[in-house]
Amino acid sequence: MKPYSKKLREKVISLYRQGETTTSICAMSLGPHKDTIRLWIKKEGITRTPTVITNAIEKKVEAVYKSGATMSETASQCEISFGSVQKIIHKTGIARSRSGEDAWNWTGGRDMPDYKARKSAAYRDWRNAVLTRDGWACQQCGDVGQNKLHSHHILSFKKYQTERFNEKNGITLCGVCHRKLHTITKSIAS
Ligand SMILES: [Zn+2]
Ligand SMILES: [Zn+2]
Numbered sequence: 001m002k003p004y005s006k007k008l009r010e011k012v013i014s015l016y017r018q019g020e021t022t023t024s025i026c027a028m029s030l031g032p033h034k035d036t037i038r039l040w041i042k043k044e045g046i047t048r049t050p051t052v053i054t055n056a057i058e059k060k061v062e063a064v065y066k067s068g069a070t071m072s073e074t075a076s077q078c079e080i081s082f083g084s085v086q087k088i089i090h091k092t093g094i095a096r097s098r099s100g101e102d103a104w105n106w107t108g109g110r111d112m113p114d115y116k117a118r119k120s121a122a123y124r125d126w127r128n129a130v131l132t133r134d135g136w137a138c139q140q141c142g143d144v145g146q147n148k149l150h151s152h153h154i155l156s157f158k159k160y161q162t163e164r165f166n167e168k169n170g171i172t173l174c175g176v177c178h179r180k181l182h183t184i185t186k187s188i189a190s
Contacts (some may be wrong), residue, residue, distance in 0.1 A: 004032050007144070010061045012037055013044055014136050014144045039103045053084055059150060070121040072128055122165045127151040130170035138174035140181075148175040 012032065032040075057078060064074045071089065076120065085162045089095045117123060130151040137144045151170045155163045163169040 004036065005141070006033065009040055011137065011144045013040055016041055017120045051089065053080070058088050058092070061085055062092055062094060062173055065089055066094060071126045072121060081113055083132045086129065086132060117164060118157075126165040126167065126170060126188065129167045131172050133167065134172035138177050139171050140177035143174040143176075149173070150175060150178045154183065 009032075016037075052114070057080060060078050060082075061074055061080070065085070066078050069077065071085050072082060074089075075085045078085070108122070112120070131149060136149060138149065143149075150173050152173045153160075153164070154169050154171055157164055
């Protein structure tokens with residue numbers, strides 16, 4: 001078997017862990033042979049079976065999401081990945097707006113204190129959406145570390161309340177790049 005870089009291996013494992021991909025898709029888009037990927041996955045002890053999105057799952061996602069659940073809640077209730085929920089609700093056109101007043105109305109009022117907002121389901125959805133969009137990789141250095149990825153608010157979380165849950169206002173950074181950025185821009189507190 002051809003040797004592959006540690007980075008590529010980490011990237012494949014990270015994507016696979018998020019439930020975003022199958023061994024075939026990984027093989028097609030990233031290069032390594034399916035068997036190589038299977039071996040990596042096995043060595044990592046990941047037993048997940050990739051989800052096939054059936055009509056029944058789509059219907060369930062629609063129903064759960066329409067009942068007011070967030071995308072993260074829908075994902076755990078339907079036992080599929082966040083990315084799959086995102087795809088379904090965008091495909092079916094039922095996605096709720098994440099920016100501006102909608103996000104506030106939907107999360108229960110504009111005077112939500114900062115600490116509450118940070119613990120809210122909307123915050124988790126925002127974070128997941130940013131990470132998923134960025135392929136679970138630091139957009140500064142390309143690091144695909146599993147646990148140390150942060151979602152940074154481009155316009156400060158504190159100052160720009162209406163942009164808190166706007167996916168476009170987020171970027172994925174590793175801990176190292178995130179700390180560096182905040183050292184440079186001390187005034188931005190998020
Ligand atoms: Zn930040
Ligand atoms: Zn980084």
